[in-house]
Amino acid sequence: MEAEAISRKDLRDGISRRGFMQIAGMAGVAVGVAGGIARAEGAIGYHAMDLSDEDLTQMLRTILRIRWHERTMADRMLSDPNYRAYNHFYAGQEAVATGVCAALRNEGPFDQIDLVYSTHRPTGHALAKGVDMGRMQAEFDFRATGINGGYAAEMHISDPSVGFIGADGMIGPGHVIATGSAFAFRARGSDQVSVVFGGDGTYATPHFHSALNNARLLDLPFIYVLENNLYHQYAHYSYSCPHTDIADAARAYGIPARVVDGQDVFQVYNAAKEAVDRARAGGGPTFIEAKTYRYYNHWGAPGADVGQLGAFGYDPLAITSFRPEREVRAWMQRDPVDIARDTLIDWGVLTAEGAEMLEAEVRSEVDTAFAWAAEQPLCTPEDGLRHVFVEGEVIPRQIA
């Protein structure tokens, strides 16, 4: 009790919630000046403050699990020549997956849980939805006991048992498919919702527009979470979208849209909660644009060092328009881990010591997951012919 009281007092003296938001806002302006664009709507209804301490702490735990899984993976990629996995890193965007999935139904029978369609930056979405970290890591490492038996690897992981329909190697098609799930929910009278995560690159695809148009036409229980991390692959989103806020496009389709600070898990949660409530009540689709940033490159961790977060503007394809290092560092000043932790301490949900203990627990869990994955058996070559259809195997035509 005393520790909590002291902690609250320190925070009042040091950095209050309001003060923090002011700093965050200033950082956002700085980022805008530096070339990136990150504007978010102001304060919105704080559903998150009504959650239990346990639920709020769980959000920080999820953010930390994603972060330490990412950092551990980056370190392995950079330092261990025997590490086979690759990744499209999610670090920097943890608050988006966490805030959205915290508003969803993630447990129970398959015909009652909410479904998530992911991108090919899927680790954060998967962990937030409840995919087992060890089995996911085993899949990344092409192991037989991986979550998809070694067939999928990072870009295609899937776990329907927790409503994670899966990662997607393509930009666009999954978003239309996700509206099909929402269509089924509406047709069978279910109160489930279908959520799709997409990046700013999706805007250019015809699928973006098809998904929104049909979701609105049919008033589907569909939530489009657009993670605007400023870059599709190696190009700034101004190369593919004329809007500052992509949410403007959703509004043009007649869909309620909200722009949130994707670095603040509670802002994301509030918007997601509102969207889920609307969808379950038959109110149709919602579009959420979360302004966020990825710390690593589009693919892999070039330019990063072991033990250091982020890849600072390194450009393997020599494209002159790829991001400046100054921009990366500016965004890292508004880290989603720090924002969640500081907010919970400010609200008196956690002490600084409690947050440290939580992080230590998470790091231990991540280390255990990686160790378990590395010991898993490799795939049997002949199994490549299985799972083409429900029954039987195809013929090995590579052998005469």
Next chain:
Amino acid sequence: MTEKTWMYSVLEAVQWEMRNDPAMTWIYELTPPVATNAGMPVINLETEFGRRRVVNTGIDENWMASAVLGAGLAGSRAATYIPYQGAGMPYQVIQNHAGKLRHMTGGKASMPVVFVIEMTGQTPGFAGQHSDYEVDTIYAHIPGVRTVVPSTPYDAKGMMHAALRSPDPVVFLYPAGLRMLSEEVPDEPYEVPLTRAAVRQEGSDLTIVGSGAGMPDVLEAAATLTSEGMSVEVIDLRVLKEMDTETLVTSVAKTRRLLAVDQSYYTLGPAAEVVARCAEAVEGARFRRIAFPDAPPPASPEMFTWMRPDATRIADAARKMV
């Protein structure tokens, strides 16, 4: 003559054509038209020709293919580079429009356009939508679209010149596995015809036919078999549409044995077409084909490498025939 990589050779052809035709354009996403080669000037089409003619666009391969088609119909030569994960996305516009327009307009439509489509799948680990084994098969199936798959830097440059100068739409397949392949390539422009297969090695006991990314394995197998005393004729298809029946039939009529090798899926792959054309024309010959099984490429390297028709498997299949 200088040693050049596959992509350097291709962009050298594009650069030459763009310098000589101020109306020609290039559209890309993800993969910038940049190539370097030791001791050679860097080719960067975007900096050389500017962003009005060389466009880095959003992720919409259907638009990219449609746009170059529209440019062609408007009288401008145009090319687009579709990166591997989008290899099937422009299919509809190429199949339903590019392939039919000349015919359905009674010969009026002219389409001096090139769709460079990157093929992957030869690398383990990616799986799913980043492993396409069917791209050569599906594009080769379309009437009205010339589909080529060069396997050497020399052919790649000559076929790019020919493709850009052709009034027909050309699907120019780029086997991504050959990215680092290099050989002596002339600095001057030249054309490799869009109608002929290449005989890579002459022999009398057996004909092995391959294409694209499969060629290094075919050539390696042929070298092994030659060292064992077999006289092997190797044909690189190079052009999938229209396939060069004459070269195939002439060879099989001589060797009486045909082994067709696909990196594509077994069913309806180019090897099936090769066997069918030779079987129709050559009496009493023996035929065999190997291909990637009719299963999507899995991520696991253990499963994936087992499923490929590699040099060892090609040599094994050949030995069973002679």
